Amino acid sequence: MLRQIQVSELRVGMYVQSFCGSWMDHPFWRSHFLLDDEQDIEKIHASGIAALWIDTEKGLDLEVDTLPSPAVPVLEPPAIAAQERPRNRPRIAMSDEVVHALSLCARTKAAVLSMFADLRMGTAVHPEQISHLIAEISDSLMRHPDALISLARLKTSDEYTYMHSVAVCALMMSLAYRLNLPDGLVKEAGMAGILHEVGKMMVPAELLNKASPLTEAEFETLRRHPEIGAKMLLDTRHFSPRVVDVCLHHHERVDGSGYPHKLCGTQISLFSRMAAVCDCYDSVTSERHGKPAWTAAVAIRKMADWKGQFDEQIFHAFVRCIGIYPVGALVLLHSGRLGIVMEQHERSLLTPRVKVFYSSKLRMPIAQSVIDLAEACEHDSIAGLESVKKWGFKHLDELWSGISIGKQSIFNTA
Template sequence: MLKRIDVRHLSLGMYLHEFCGSWIEHPFWRTRFLLEDAQDLARIRETQIREVWIDTDKGLDLPESATPAAATAPTAAKTPVHGDDAQPAPPPTPSPAPLPAAAEPATLHEELHRAAAICAHAKEAVISMFAEARMGQAIDLAGAQDLVNDISDSVRRHPHALLSLARVKTADEYTYMHSVAVSALMVALTRQIGLDEDGCRMAGLAGLLHDLGKAQIPLEILNKPGRLTDEEFAIVRCHPAIGHAMLQGNGVPPPVLDACLHHHEKIDGTGYPDRLAQDDIGTLARMTAICDVYDAVTSHRPYKRGWDPAEALRRMAEWTRGHLDSRLFQAFVKSLGIYPVGSLLRLSSGRLAVVTRQSDESLTTPHVRVFFSTRSGMRIPPYELDLSAPDCRERIAGREDPERWQFPDLDRLWADTPHPP
């Protein structure tokens, strides 16, 4: 028998069948399991979840003195579970909420100008936030949420404008713009998996705050142009715990706190700080890990140049075998496209092109800007090409390594707009 109860009546020995609320509001990947760990019980009560369904056929029932929160239902009325180790079902996809006026769809060209302004403002806001954190001041959560709202609205209007601009950053501004980029990537990922607007903004907040602990890491280590020593890396590894401690008591939602603390955990248990594995890693933390890694490896750093976006996705796909969540990574790829904006491609004609936007038809046929002929070895007047058009004879022959070609204006070729300072 299924019973809906208040979390205050939840006790060890009960079988948790379902959380009453959004899947983003709790730190568990599984939603059906026998509650045996007191820490799990405490984590549930710390979340925004107020009610849950329990299955009295698989675990303890309510004591006679307590009453269910709302209703009971026969077990057969719910989806059967084939054992406790069964793969969790994909999160439900709610009906999309209507777009607010501030987030009406826009063309890439239109949104790039607004996204550039958002990036410039966001960089200054994050610099101030890190400076305040460095001095021990409380975080302005309302201001951070306002910034996330701007990022979310931009991603709503056009999903690739802000994502692409945020990736283009200098090595010395990496720490600050990285937070903005991860926030935008998180919003795009949550929209891909069908979360509502509240879920999107919570994810965006996790992306914006996930590295706040680096405010307490010495700048000479953060900005070191060479490889870190073991001692220096040990200091950097403290930033999740530092950030988590700094955000405690600021009204930050528990899933966001969990993501800040555990975004460097790995599925195989080799991450840090707690060496969590598999279902012990919260969903929002798994999402943050993917977005964090992608922006890190595609960004230019003092000691290395960033990878091409398409190459980054190819390599990250190999890491899903032990480090990253494979199902969420698949959704992440769909949110960006197999060839993300900014990817350098070789076409079947031998010409080179840069991806300018994704196609509505297929992940493998984006819109590109053709600008170079490998046969003549010369630049050609740039022109736009929709690889998904029925009459288009060009096909993608493969990815190209930007390092090989050293085009100084590659980051500008996909957008006719100035990049943020």
């Protein structure tokens, strides 16, 4: 089991898996080895390194009386700011950004597929391989925050693993902006999102794609993917402690019910608390083998009911990213019109732009038009969310995205 500890907690018999920081910062020619000499511990102390990763399956763990703090939250960013991060550029039209975002999703999916294949084969990878795409995702979120994160939900079950990484990357960055984190940490959050599930590359495909419920033994195999992924990233020696920490701890829960270390509260780093929300949201809103997708609106409502699982402040910030009425939600207006949410209002969660297309009173289609519920001249408002299944509508995502969505992926690079 991988565990991050402070240098002050080192003792003879521990197995050093990796040092936090550059390979040039430590005095050893190798990065992982069994500590069998007190002089080696003195050298590590003298190097100025603050933290490192140990493998408790190959060496000693922390003393029992030092638990329960099995993972030291890495480099916790400053306290979350209450105000929203200012946008330095005006939004462009949602329809225009959807075109940019579609191409960007396809290119990022291809890059993730290539990077994961390299990691699976033990080939060295570098953050620079995808850092330019993360910068482009940041630009897309600045131009219009709804386009890319809404499009990424439209993945097929066959491309789930790779597009899930793209989606969580965008969600992590959007959330980081909402929490007013510095630009450098926003980009690092995106890198963590892209790589958080890399350990699943080593899980048998038949297990990942199994439609029926997993057996206890199968679930135990699946639960090993965070530690497998963290080891893969540590072995490359090119990714930051925050990125590795998210890979290892994105399934931890604030109430201690998660895995692999059953951390609770602020024992879980800020980035991993963010990833828990983003990963869960994209998982439940994605169609997977044998598992139908929830709508974004249903996902937000159900996640809000899971008391104790998520950091409340982070979850509330996440809701402000996605919206109470997320893009693609079917809503009933007080006028009796049914509409699909097109995009969020910049300051109000209750007044999105909506494309109306059906009369619930007449039970028939009406002329489609987009209304801005925030406009003073618009004397209508949302009465509530409606079930797509109840009305039997098909292809509603085409109404807000403007994209023809069939059974094939919309994220092909060809």
